[in-house]
Amino acid sequence: MGNSSSQYLNRESALRKLKENAKWDIIIIGGGATGLGVALDASSRGFKTLLLERGDFANGTSSRSTKLAHGGVRYLAQGNIALVKEALKERGLMLKNAPHLVHLLPFVIPSYKWWEKFYYGIGLKIYDWMAQHFRIGKTELINNKKVRSLFDNLNLKGLNGGVIYYDGQFDDARLALNIAQTSVEHDAVLLNYFEVSDLIKSDGKVVGVIAKDLENNEIFEINANVVINATGVFADSILALDHKTAKPIIKVSQGIHLVLRKEFLPSSDALMIPKTSDGRVLFAVPWKDHLLVGTTDTPMKVPTTQPKALEEEIQFILKTLKSYLVVPPTIDDVLSVFAGLRPLVVPRDTDKGTKEISRDHKLIIDKTNLITITGGKWTTYRKMAEDTVDEAIQVGNLPEIKCKTEDLKIHGFTETKDIEDHLDIYGSDATQIRNLVNEDIRFQQKLHPDFPHILAEVIWFIRYEMARTVEDILARRLRILFLNAKAAIDLAPEIAEILRKELAKDSKWKDQQLADFKSIAANYLPRTPKLTTALNNKITTKLNNHV
The missing domain is CATH 1.10.8 (Helicase, Ruva Protein; domain 3)
Incomplete structure (x- = not known):
């Protein structure tokens, strides 16, 4: 094929480069959206960049999202204007720089009270306006007939129209891989299944990491000007390597998604339920010829590498759908259920020599020079990376080179809009x-x-x-x-x-x-019994009878 391994993810090539380099400008621990974003930002500025991930790229929270590139409608309701404006800009940049992966998706909010469509309509028109030249669609108030035409199986009892607005959708794990590939094209070295077991210190400062190749158990001592902790919900485990008595800064919240056959809401538009009984937003989104429904918000005691949906979370989503669908799904209709963990950052007492830069994401620079970046969301991964590398330049006395990612095309970039297959x-x-x-x-x-x-x-x-x-x-x-x-x-x-x-x-x-x-x-698996052919036929009959 003539493919150069330097343009793609190749573990043997990456290992060879790791062994050839005595010192790195920046080492990143963690290969989710945040860590990969930092690797791309740093390498595109010309810094010698190494990223180490103990599992596969995006194997945690970054592959378990609702797959939306969005400004955050609920943040607007909370009055967090600055965060929404930032996220809307980043949504626009994702659409511009990775059009093969990120596309426009219409969302409909059904209105069951006379005032709802006006209330949400006004808010979403402000949402449009805030996007400025990154605006991607025009919010409209729509009548019953239009809502009915968009969704079969939607409960029409008491419906008085709705609001249609626009956000973006993408495949989160695929974008993560494409960001990784773009980083490699800028000479970053990325390794999966590589676990950091300790930090190397000199004069009280972090100057590198000790890491193990989990495939062959080889141990490496790797030096760097700056080490960045981008491990998401596991950030505390790296902070504990820095300070044995470090207070935890992460609280973990679990969100789950159910995947159903698309016949439960056959539409190219998504349904948005603005307020569930637990105060969250619930989305029912068409994705890869299926229907993706989520999400929940359940506090968890500790993070795990393989989170599992709780029975009450599954039942909560199924119960919520009963109010909105004529033929609601049951547990037997769920094809897959996946859980993701959100890192919620707890403000900590500011130690001497530590500063926290608070936004939606949290950037912490410790007195040991360890940089921790956590929080945030997929849509703002690029801005999080920019902020992190700006700080790394100061901490590591690196050359002042400006961020280049606003206009940087992501690997795979193509402007072809017609989907052939x-x-x-x-x-x-x-x-x-x-x-x-x-x-x-x-x-x-x-x-x-x-x-x-x-x-x-x-x-x-x-x-x-x-x-x-x-x-x-x-x-x-x-x-x-x-x-x-x-x-x-x-x-x-x-x-x-x-x-x-x-x-x-x-x-x-x-x-x-x-x-x-x-x-x-x-x-x-939603539960142990497998989906049999007979059950499959029963689901099809149930939906066809309604249609």
Whole structure:
């Protein structure tokens, strides 16, 4: 194919570069949206940048979002004008710099009280106005007939119209991978399955990290001018390496999403329920030919790498939907359920030598020079990164180079608006994946009858996107685990065998992969019984009878 490994994610190449470099300008711990954003910002300014992630890229919160690039309507209701303006600008930049991944999505707020559509309509017109030249659509008040035409299965009892407004939608894990690839194109070195176990200090300052390659257990001592903690809900674990008695700064909140068949709300528009009984916003969003519904807000005691939806969270969403859908889903209709953890930052007593820069995200510079960035949301990842690297320049006495990411095109960038097939989500890489099929006709084999994906995509992920496990492929690259847990479990043996061959592993490794994936996938099943063909037919009949 002639692909240069320097343009793609290649673990062997990254390891070689790690061993060749004696010192880095910036080391980033954490490969979610925030850490990857920092890697892109730092490398595009010309800094020698290394990112280490103990799992796969975006394997935590960053792949478990509602998939929305948005200004935050609820923040507007709270009066947080500055945050909304910043997020609306960032939404516009995401649409401009990654149009192959981020697209416009209409949202409808149904009105069941006479005043609601006027109340929300006025607020959303202000929302439009605040976006200024990043405005992407015009809010309109719509009547009953229009709402009915947009949504089959919507409860029309008491409906008096609604409001339609516009935000953005994207595939979060795919954008994370494309940001990673863009960073590599700017000479950043990124490694997954690489765990930081300690910090290196000199004269009371953090000057590097001790890290282990989890694939071969090799230990590395790595030096840097600046170390950045971008580990999200796990930020406290890195702070504890810095100060053994460090007070926790993170409180964890869990949000879950249910995935249903699109027939429960067949529409190209999303439904937004502005206030649930727990005071949250609930979205029902079309995504990858399915319906994504979420989210909840449940305080959790400690963060976990594989969060699991609580039964009460699942029931809360199903109960809320009963008020809005004529034929509401039951637990048997849920194809997959996934949970994500939000890092909520607790203000801490300001130690001498520590400053906190408070916005929606929290940037903490410790007296040891360790920089911690946490909080925020996907939409503002670029601005969070800019703020972080600006501080890193000061802390590490690095050259004053201005941020370059406002106009930086993300890997895969293509302005083609016409979607030809499912491969178009890969943007400019789609041509390379199609070329794989030309090389070997077997690569056009379809993986699963319910999904459009082909074998060439899996080969691409392994060779050029640093996929190392069955979960990497089925959860974050194909997204099948998020869309239909049963289908992902059925597909796992075939994916494990492809990985075994491509990575030159043995059968024992493959068996362990399957055992690990089975354990992980159990968290995505709404409950133990599998969705049978008879049940599938029952769901279809129920929906067809209504339509």
